[in-house]
Amino acid sequence: MDAKILTSSLLYLDNVKVTFDGYKALRGLSLTLEPGEMRAIIGPNGAGKTTMMDVITGKTRPDEGDVYFAGTVDLTALDEASIAELGIGRKFQKPTVFESHTVEDNILLALKAPRTTKATLFGRSRADQRERIETILNTIRLTPVRHRLAGGLSHGQKQWLEIGMLLAQDPKLLLVDEPVAGMTDAETAQTAELLRRIAKDHSIVVVEHDMAFVRELGVKVTVLHEGSVLAEGPLDMVSADPKVIEVYLGR
Numbered sequence: 001m002d003a004k005i006l007t008s009s010l011l012y013l014d015n016v017k018v019t020f021d022g023y024k025a026l027r028g029l030s031l032t033l034e035p036g037e038m039r040a041i042i043g044p045n046g047a048g049k050t051t052m053m054d055v056i057t058g059k060t061r062p063d064e065g066d067v068y069f070a071g072t073v074d075l076t077a078l079d080e081a082s083i084a085e086l087g088i089g090r091k092f093q094k095p096t097v098f099e100s101h102t103v104e105d106n107i108l109l110a111l112k113a114p115r116t117t118k119a120t121l122f123g124r125s126r127a128d129q130r131e132r133i134e135t136i137l138n139t140i141r142l143t144p145v146r147h148r149l150a151g152g153l154s155h156g157q158k159q160w161l162e163i164g165m166l167l168a169q170d171p172k173l174l175l176v177d178e179p180v181a182g183m184t185d186a187e188t189a190q191t192a193e194l195l196r197r198i199a200k201d202h203s204i205v206v207v208e209h210d211m212a213f214v215r216e217l218g219v220k221v222t223v224l225h226e227g228s229v230l231a232e233g234p235l236d237m238v239s240a241d242p243k244v245i246e247v248y249l250g251r
Helices: 049-056 080-086 103-112 127-139 156-166 187-199 211-217 235-239 242-249
Strands: 011-021 023-033 039-042 064-069 088-091 173-177 203-207 222-223 228-233
Touching: 011 049, 023 049, 023 064, 023 228, 039 211, 049 064, 049 203, 049 235, 080 088, 088 127, 088 156, 103 156, 103 211, 127 187, 156 173, 156 187, 187 203, 187 211, 211 235, 222 235, 222 242, 228 235, 228 242, 235 242
Parallel strands: 039 203, 039 222, 088 173, 173 203
Antiparallel strands: 011 023, 011 064, 222 228
16 A cells, blocks of 8 residues: 555554454444544444454454554554554543552553653653643643542542543553443533543544533544444534434434
């Protein structure tokens, strides 16, 4: 493939196919994400949303198709660790924080975790670390609880802390899986606001079922069905698509 075609897209998937024991999880999935874009991915269970993220992060290798990052990097040729080093961070649905450590220490631990083999624990000065921690705590709105043990946080706060830990790795692209599952309405609204803030400096792919939350994000929506793109565009447009209503929204 001519790499020049890809220079404008941060993420480029073309005709990606994945089969598990005869089951076609992805059937010619094509999708592009521009630098600085936040995209919402919706669709029924089994639509291929998780498999798509597994392919992007190197957990699953596609049978066919192209997957490029930052214009020229072929993700299908790399393993999970190498893809993480490139700056692709993934947040799973269930938060995984260090519950016996404080909120601040969780960020510090994520900051010190070497993303590349060349990195060392002392790669940043203490002043740099403090400044970065302050910035992240402010972004995720957890400064008031910085000294609280992570295990004592609400479900929503744990989700925000894990997003903060992801930001500490300084990713170019964040993949966020159902961030508002189990949240209160207030936490859901705050999470939409948080992701919109982060999107000013990062590209984000959000997989979500909560349509009210997707509406609050106010971004382009891609609807997956049976492993390929069924519809794409503003939420109001895809919500009115008869095919989308039939396979997803009408259920």
